[in-house]
Amino acid sequence: KQEVTQIPAALSVPEGENLVLNCSFTDSAIYNLQWFRQDPGKGLTSLLLIQSSQREQTSGRLNASLDKSSGRSTLYIAASQPGDSATYLCAVRGTYKYIFGTGTRLKVLA
Amino acid sequence: SQTIHQWPATLVQPVGSPLSLECTVEGTSNPNLYWYRQAAGRGLQLLFYSVGIGQISSEVPQNLSASRPQDRQFILSSKKLLLSDSGFYLCAWSTPGGPYGYTFGSGTRLTVV
Numbered sequence: 001k002q003e004v005t006q007i008p009a010a011l012s013v014p015e016g017e018n019l020v021l022n023c024s025f026t027d028s029a030i031y032n033l034q035w036f037r038q039d040p041g042k043g044l045t046s047l048l049l050i051q052s053s054q055r056e057q058t059s060g061r062l063n064a065s066l067d068k069s070s071g072r073s074t075l076y077i078a079a080s081q082p083g084d085s086a087t088y089l090c091a092v093r094g095t096y097k098y099i100f101g102t103g104t105r106l107k108v109l110a
Numbered sequence: 111s112q113t114i115h116q117w118p119a120t121l122v123q124p125v126g127s128p129l130s131l132e133c134t135v136e137g138t139s140n141p142n143l144y145w146y147r148q149a150a151g152r153g154l155q156l157l158f159y160s161v162g163i164g165q166i167s168s169e170v171p172q173n174l175s176a177s178r179p180q181d182r183q184f185i186l187s188s189k190k191l192l193l194s195d196s197g198f199y200l201c202a203w204s205t206p207g208g209p210y211g212y213t214f215g216s217g218t219r220l221t222v223v
Contacts, residue, residue: 034211042216043116043200049211089154091212096142096161097169098212102153 002027004092006101013080014109021075021104023090028068031093035064035075038087038103047088048075080108112137116201116215123222129174129188131218133201136182141203143184144212145176148198160184161206196222 003026013019023033032051036044048057048064050073056065063076073090087105091098113136123129135141145157156169158176166176173192177185184201201215 032211036214041198041219044202044212044214046211046213091154093211096167097144097156097159099156100146100154 002030002092002094002099004090004099004101006088006090006104008104009102010105010107012107012109015080015082017080017108018076018078019080019106021077021088021090021106023073023075023101025071025073025092025099027092027094028071029094030068031095033064033066033073033090033092034098035062035073036089036091038089040086044089077106080106082108082110084108112203112213114201114203114213114215116218118218119216120219121221123191123220125193125222126190129186129191129195129220131186131199131201131220133184133186133215134182135203138182138203138205140181140206142206143178144202144204145184145186146200146202148200150197154200158186191222193222196220 005024007022034049035047037047038044050057050066061078066073085107087103089103091100116133143160146154147157148154160166160178163178174188199218202212204210204212
């Protein structure tokens, strides 16, 4: 049974710092891995989608890497801003469905 | 372009009352559809998924049911709500048959009182 873990559960950093969020999964037989952002009381917004054959994806200040063999993904946020404050979720896809981690709650202080 | 609509945004219902949440997708055909629940302080739990009209798979035994009466419509229902049904309900869709990602709706905040 696939299990997804995100560390740390919460993170508070000053504005401008580069930071790394971690995601680990127990079963390497995945189709892809997706990183989402969730603002309080809102739905999930897709940030990056990494296919199982890919090593990384980049979008603006965000970079996500995938090491399927070790069951790990990292989300790198460069030059963090207060607007980046949100909960970040990773999810891995099996045949039909995604399994989600419990998220990292990020607060960027101005 | 594809869009997903979910309503209502918020709902307060008494214990024992029925529930109907609706999700529709536009701009695509034969999507895979999903219902997730996010309880306070907890992760997302997959409730139901559907790969076609009338095809519903349930992930956890519970007080809820789902139906897919049309290709792009997914409904979450309950005959009698429990306090434990409170949470944030999210609908999502994905393109079938390939390594595609999820797109989520904006969610429904359900409070059972």
